[in-house]
Amino acid sequence: MPENGSFYPRHKLVMLPGPTNVPERILLAMARPMINHRGPEFHQLYDGIIRKSREVFKTKDGEIAVVSASGTGGVEAAALNVVKPGDKVVVPVFGEFGERIVEHVKRAGGDVVEVRSPYGTAPEPAEVERAVKSAGKVKALFVVYNDTSPGVTYRWLKEVSRIAKDAGAFVVVDAISVFGGDELPQDDWKLDLVIAGAQKCLSLPPGITLLSVSKELKDYISRNPPSSTVYFDLSKYFEFNKKLEIPFTPAIPIFYALDESLNMVLEDGLDRRIERHRVAAMAYYKALEAAGLKPFVEPRVRSNVVITVEYPPGVQDAAFRDLLDKEFGVVVAGGFGSLKGKIFRIGNMGDISPINVAQTLMGIAGAFSELGVKVDASAMLAAAHEELKSLLSGQSL
Structure with a gap:
C-alpha cells in the first residue's frame, strides 16, 4: 500500500456474478x-x-x-x-x-x-x-x-x-x-x-x-x-x-x-452477445462435468450467466476461494443463504472470452489439486475447447 494510504488492488480476473470485469472503453468513458x-x-x-x-x-x-x-x-x-x-x-x-x-x-x-x-x-x-x-x-x-x-x-x-x-x-x-x-x-x-x-x-x-x-x-x-x-x-x-x-x-x-x-x-450485436454467453456457459458445464465436478442446478433451468458448482466432500469454501484468488488470480463467489459453504458460483457475464473461460477453469483445477482433490485438467480443457470452437476464431486454449 502506498505511503499516503491509497489502496490499489492488483489486477485479477473477476468472475463473480457481479460486479464483473469493466472493459477499458467503459473505464475511459467515466473519465x-x-x-x-x-x-x-x-x-x-x-x-x-x-x-x-x-x-x-x-x-x-x-x-x-x-x-x-x-x-x-x-x-x-x-x-x-x-x-x-x-x-x-x-x-x-x-x-x-x-x-x-x-x-x-x-x-x-x-x-x-x-x-x-x-x-x-x-x-x-x-x-x-x-x-x-x-x-x-x-x-x-x-x-x-x-x-x-x-x-x-x-x-x-x-x-x-x-x-x-x-x-x-x-x-x-x-x-x-x-x-x-x-x-x-x-x-x-x-x-x-x-x-x-x-x-x-x-x-x-x-x-x-x-x-x-x-x-x-x-x-x-x-x-x-x-x-x-x-x-x-x-x-x-x-x-x-x-x-x-x-x-x-x-x-x-x-x-x-x-x-x-x-x-x-x-x-x-445483441443476438451474438447472447450466443457468446450461451456457448461459454455450455463450455463451463461440460468442462466441469468432464473433470468430475457436479453443477448444482438441474440442466433445463441452468443459467448461462452464472454457473454454480457443488463442492466435493471435505472442501472448505473459504479455503478454496482464498487459494483461487491469491494463487491463481481468479475471483469467484461462494454460496449464500441456505447454500453458504455448499457451492461456489462463477460469473459468466459481460465482456467474456474463451481465454476467460480457460483461465478460470485452470485456476479451479489448480486450486482443487492443491487442496488434495483430484481433477482431470486435461479432460476439462478438452471439453471446454470442443464447446468453444465457434468463438475461438483461430485462437487456442
Whole structure:
C-alpha cells in the first residue's frame, strides 16, 4: 500500500456474478468531464441512452427510467410503484432473490402468494397458473428471471407472462443479472416492467439500474403514484423524461459508462452477445462435468450467466476461494443463504472470452489439486475447447 494510504488492488480476473470485469472503453468513458445534468450535453447523452436501451430491451415504446441506485433499488422501485396495500401478488421463489422480492412486496403492503420449489429447480408454469387462478384477483406476477444464488434461469418466463396477462395482472421481471446476456424480448413476451442491473452483463461498475415500463403500467403509475417514496416515484421519472432529464442528481460518470456499454452491445450485436454467453456457459458445464465436478442446478433451468458448482466432500469454501484468488488470480463467489459453504458460483457475464473461460477453469483445477482433490485438467480443457470452437476464431486454449 502506498505511503499516503491509497489502496490499489492488483489486477485479477473477476468472475463473480457481479460486479464483473469493466472493459477499458467503459473505464475511459467515466473519465470524461463533468457536465450540467440540466444542460444540453446531458440531454443529448440521456436521449441516446433511452433510444439504445429500448433496442436492448426489445421494446418500441417502453418508458425507460434510469435510477442512480443498485439493482435492489430497481426492485424496490417496482414494488412501491406497482403494489398497493392489500394487492395480491404471485411470486415464484426458487432462490434468495425471490425471497427478497417477497420481502419487497410485503413491505409495500402486498398479499404475497408464493410458488416455491427447491433451490436448483424452478416452479413449472402449471404451478404458477394454479396459484394465479386460486388467488382470485391478482394485481401482479413478480418473477426473478435469473436468480444468481442457485444459478437458475426461469425458462418459462414467456409462458407465465401469458398466464398472468390472461388473468389481468401486470408482469414485473427482475432481470438484473441477465439483461444483455440472455433472450428477453419485452414486447413479444408482454412484460410490463423489466429491471436491469449495471454490474452484470452490461459490464458497468455498480450504481445504476434501468427500468423499462409498458404503456399500460406507465399509465397506471402516473394515475396512482406511490405515497411511501419520493426518490423511487417512477411517475416523476416519466415526467422528467419529457425534457430528457432525471428528477434527482444522476451519477453522471455511470451514465457515461452506460452509454458506452450500450454502444458496445449494439456494435457487437445483441443476438451474438447472447450466443457468446450461451456457448461459454455450455463450455463451463461440460468442462466441469468432464473433470468430475457436479453443477448444482438441474440442466433445463441452468443459467448461462452464472454457473454454480457443488463442492466435493471435505472442501472448505473459504479455503478454496482464498487459494483461487491469491494463487491463481481468479475471483469467484461462494454460496449464500441456505447454500453458504455448499457451492461456489462463477460469473459468466459481460465482456467474456474463451481465454476467460480457460483461465478460470485452470485456476479451479489448480486450486482443487492443491487442496488434495483430484481433477482431470486435461479432460476439462478438452471439453471446454470442443464447446468453444465457434468463438475461438483461430485462437487456442
